[in-house]
Amino acid sequence: MAGTKRSNAQRLKDSLEDDIINGRRVPGERLDPEVLGNEFEVSRTPVREAIQQLVASGLVTVSPKKGTFVAKVSIEQLIEMFEVMAELEGMCGRLATRRITPGELSDLHQALERCEAASAGGDPDEYYYENEVFHHTIYAASHNAFLAAEARQLKLRLKPYRRLQLQVRHRMSNSLSEHREIIAAIEAGDAVRAEQALRDHVLIQGERFSDLIASVKDFGIKDADEPV
Incomplete structure (x- = not known):
C-alpha cells in the first residue's frame, strides 16, 4: 500500500498516530475535530474516520459530552x-x-x-x-x-x-x-x-x-x- 494510495483519513490517522507515539500529543490532551480539519485541510468526514480508527487502536478515547482525548496506556x-x-x-x-x-x-x-x-x-x-x-x-x-x-x-x-x-x-x-x-x-x-x-x-x-x-x-x- 504505497503512500500515494492512502486516503485523507489514512494520512490523517497516521499523522496523529505519529504525534501521539512521539509525545507531540500527550495522554489526556483533547483533540478538537474542527481544529484538526483546519490543521490538515480536510473535511469532517476524514477527521471522523481517522478518530474512529484511532479509537479502535486504543490510542484515543471518546467521552460523551466531553470530547475526544489521547488515551493513557500502561x-x-x-x-x-x-x-x-x-x-x-x-x-x-x-x-x-x-x-x-x-x-x-x-x-x-x-x-x-x-x-x-x-x-x-x-x-x-x-x-x-x-x-x-x-x-x-x-x-x-x-x-x-x-x-x-x-x-x-x-x-x-x-x-x-x-x-x-x-x-x-x-x-x-x-x-x-x-x-x-x-x-x-x-x-x-x-x-x-x-x-x-x-x-x-x-x-x-x-x-x-x-x-x-x-x-x-x-x-x-x-x-x-x-x-x-
Missing part, C-alpha cells in the same frame, strides 16, 4: 497485548501450513516481494503496510474466519507500536528475514516450525523488549504502577 497492558498477538499469529501460521492453497501461497510470495521492495526503499511506513498484507494473507490461509477476525482486531490495536518498532535500526531487515523463514516453514509443510517462527516474529522479548520500553517511556506511555 506498558504492562501493551506487553500483554503483544503476548496474546504472538499466540494468535502462531496459531494462524500452524493452520495456514496445513490449509494454504496454491493461490494463497502465490499471494504470500507476492506480499513478500513487496515487503522486500519497501525495505530496499528504506520506507518503514510503506514496509508496515506491505507487512500488513503479508500477515493478512496468512490469516486468510488459516481458513478459520473467527481466528482471522480476532487476529486482525488485535493487530489493529497494536499497529502504532508495531510501526514504532520498525523505526529501530535493522528491525526492518530483520523482519524481512523472519518473513522468509515463515514462508520456508509453510512451504515445507512444517506446521510446528511455522507456528514458532510467527510467534517469535511478533513476541516482544530480549533486546526488542528493551528497545520498545525505551521508546514508549519517552512517548508518554505509563508504567503499570504510575498514576494515569
Whole structure:
C-alpha cells in the first residue's frame, strides 16, 4: 500500500498516530475535530474516520459530552497485548501450513516481494503496510474466519507500536528475514516450525523488549504502577 494510495483519513490517522507515539500529543490532551480539519485541510468526514480508527487502536478515547482525548496506556497492558498477538499469529501460521492453497501461497510470495521492495526503499511506513498484507494473507490461509477476525482486531490495536518498532535500526531487515523463514516453514509443510517462527516474529522479548520500553517511556506511555 504505497503512500500515494492512502486516503485523507489514512494520512490523517497516521499523522496523529505519529504525534501521539512521539509525545507531540500527550495522554489526556483533547483533540478538537474542527481544529484538526483546519490543521490538515480536510473535511469532517476524514477527521471522523481517522478518530474512529484511532479509537479502535486504543490510542484515543471518546467521552460523551466531553470530547475526544489521547488515551493513557500502561506498558504492562501493551506487553500483554503483544503476548496474546504472538499466540494468535502462531496459531494462524500452524493452520495456514496445513490449509494454504496454491493461490494463497502465490499471494504470500507476492506480499513478500513487496515487503522486500519497501525495505530496499528504506520506507518503514510503506514496509508496515506491505507487512500488513503479508500477515493478512496468512490469516486468510488459516481458513478459520473467527481466528482471522480476532487476529486482525488485535493487530489493529497494536499497529502504532508495531510501526514504532520498525523505526529501530535493522528491525526492518530483520523482519524481512523472519518473513522468509515463515514462508520456508509453510512451504515445507512444517506446521510446528511455522507456528514458532510467527510467534517469535511478533513476541516482544530480549533486546526488542528493551528497545520498545525505551521508546514508549519517552512517548508518554505509563508504567503499570504510575498514576494515569
